[in-house]
Amino acid sequence: MDRFTVVDLSRVRSGPTAVRQFADWGANVIKVEEPTEVKDDKPGGAAKFSDYQNTHRNKRSLTLNLKHPEGKALFLELIKRADVLVENYRPSVKKKLGIDYESLRKINPRLVYASISGFGQTGPYADRPGLDQIAQGLSGLMSVTGEAGRGPMRAGIPIADLSAGLFAAIGILMALLDRERTGEGRWVHTSLLQAQMWMMDFQATRWLIDGEVPGQSGNDHPTSSPTGVYPTADGYINIAAMGSGMFARLCEVLGMPEMIADPRFASAGQRVDNRAELNRAIISKTRTASSADWIEWLNEAGVPCGPILSMDQTFDNEQVRHLAVTRRVSHPQRGEIDIMAPPVVFEGAEMPAVRPAPETGAHSDEILQWLGLDAEARERLRAQRVV
Structure with a gap:
């Protein structure tokens, strides 16, 4: 994977889930963030928040103000060198910034551009803000989860976010394979709603083919007993x-x-x-x-x-320990911490060393130097709040 450069414009969980599939296997992942990012979603600071470490490990962080002409120009230079871009902006936002697929493919026709939205890139809900639980409700998942008569129930994990991220990663891999044949990239997009509806699987099929509206069955399997x-x-x-x-x-x-x-x-x-x-x-x-x-x-x-099992009992289980589902990473403030390892094993292939999630802008100088900017130019951009 180290031959691929992935630009990560995504936030929260679905986009980072897609990017993590590449970061864990050694891709050159550059996380682009605003210079003055509000960190209200990272209690205690990004470096100390456990979920942030889980989501953004193995990346480098570059701050860029995409609303500033020079920031936008630097971003386009980055895109010229990129193989993949992942974003989860609302459709209208990326067009307003001029970083939509049609704009960027003119800069780099080989770019694989991956978008994850709440409800799709077009349609009556396209510009609505979308979150995991909203997709769980709209997809029908909450209507079949929980005990009958107790009201709708969300799943205990952000299943729409995670599945959308994984489907986006699969789409990216397919587009990279297609690029080997055509020489051109593609726009790959999915949404929390589409991913979650696909995850409804046999419950959706019960309606589509049999005309049966599934209900809640608690801990019992809906169609099998005991x-x-x-x-x-x-x-x-x-x-x-x-x-x-x-x-x-x-x-x-x-x-x-x-x-x-x-x-x-x-x-x-x-x-x-x-x-x-x-x-x-x-x-x-x-x-x-x-x-x-x-x-x-x-x-x-x-x-x-x-x-x-409870979470602590799960990690103490003999089979879980045997499978080595965690990896140890050395964090500059927290010391040695454990994070989840990828759930796929490539026999005979050694995983790259794991790195902690970066502080915002930690690699800005390093990446800007890679783009050809000397120390004086970098300081000027920093003074102008471009980076």
């Missing part, structure tokens, strides 16, 4: 016994083989229709032993199951 959360003597576990064969093995482990032939539970459809009765029967047994015991017995029988 699949859900079951209390034990000392906590809770997940059990997912899909299919008649799996159900039969579950019944044997529970010591309730008579349920296999019970007409109420004889088929997948009947087990869904009689979910409440089936769950009550299972719970009467799972409450009699510990979570660890049930997980051992069920896994021995080949029935999918697992613990329900």
Whole structure:
């Protein structure tokens, strides 16, 4: 990835999620920020805010005032050398600044320009401000999350932001591959709404093909039973016994083989229709032993199951530790800290060294010198608040 230069104009989470896929594997990522950025989204300062470290590691930071003619000119010089630009401005804002795709492709026809918006680049909602929870509500996600009768519920993570960022990264990679054939870049764009609707997956398909409006089913799987959360003597576990064969093995482990032939539970459809009765029967047994015991017995029988862990317990789990899902980074103020590692393994390829997220403008001199500006020119621009 070190042969690619990525210019990052994005903020918050969706854009940085896309950029992180390139930064972690060694791309030359330059984060462009305003010289007097308001840091109300970084409590305690950018360098000390844990989420900022997670989102912006492995980048260099350049401050530029894009509203100043010289700042804009320097930005265009940067674009001439860039392979990728990622932005999540509202459509009208980038056009007003003159940094939209049509403007920049004249400067660099090979540029892959990636945009992430709340609701799309065109249409009646195009210029509305879009945030993750708004997209969760509009996409239908909140209507199927949570327990029936309790009202809509958001997902516990910013799933629309994260999925939009990942889809943008996939689009960028496809555009870079296409550029090898055509010699030209492309405008790649997605939105929180489009990404989240794609993530609705089989729930969306239930409506599109079957005309069924999905509802909330809490911890139970919407279309399979028994699949859900079951209390034990000392906590809770997940059990997912899909299919008649799996159900039969579950019944044997529970010591309730008579349920296999019970007409109420004889088929997948009947087990869904009689979910409440089936769950009550299972719970009467799972409450009699510990979570660890049930997980051992069920896994021995080949029935999918697992613990329900808090965040600290998750990172202490033996399989999580084995997978090495974190990386250690040395921060100048915080010392040694752990951040999440990429979830993809390239066998035989060593990941580049990880660097902490930069302070705003920390690499301005370094990058401006790369663009050909001497010390005197850099000081003049700084005095004029261009950088």
